[in-house]
Amino acid sequence: MLLFKRMKREIKTEEALSQSDFDLMQQENDQMLDQIEALKLDISDLETENKRLLEQLTRSKYQRSLIKTSMGLGALVASYILLHLINEEAQYTAMLLSIEAVFMFVMLRGDDQS
The missing domain is CATH 1.20.5 (Single alpha-helices involved in coiled-coils or other helix-helix interfaces)
Known part of the structure; x- marks a missing residue:
C-alpha cells in the first residue's frame, strides 16, 4: 500500500556550461x-x-660616524666609572676625560677626511 505518490527524481549535480561561458572564464x-x-x-x-x-x-659615512661617536662616548663613560672606582680626585678626572675626549674627536675627524 502506497501512502505517498513516489516519483523518481533526477538530481542534477552539475549544470552544463556553454562553450562561450567557459571561454570567458578561461580568459579571466x-x-x-x-x-x-x-x-x-x-x-x-x-x-x-x-x-x-x-x-x-x-x-654610509653618517652611520659610521654615529657608531664611532657612540663608541667614543661609551669609552668616556667607562673611563669615568673606572676613575670613580679608583677614587681619583675630581680635578684629575675632569682633566683625564677631557684629554680622552679631544683625542677621540681628533681621531674621528681624521677618519672622516680620509
Whole structure:
C-alpha cells in the first residue's frame, strides 16, 4: 500500500556550461594569472631595491660616524666609572676625560677626511 505518490527524481549535480561561458572564464583566469606574475616580478624588484638601499645605508659615512661617536662616548663613560672606582680626585678626572675626549674627536675627524 502506497501512502505517498513516489516519483523518481533526477538530481542534477552539475549544470552544463556553454562553450562561450567557459571561454570567458578561461580568459579571466589567464588575465588574473598574468596579473599575479606581474605582481611577483614587482615584488622581487622591490626586494632587490630594498636590499641595495640597506647596503648603501650601512656603508654610509653618517652611520659610521654615529657608531664611532657612540663608541667614543661609551669609552668616556667607562673611563669615568673606572676613575670613580679608583677614587681619583675630581680635578684629575675632569682633566683625564677631557684629554680622552679631544683625542677621540681628533681621531674621528681624521677618519672622516680620509
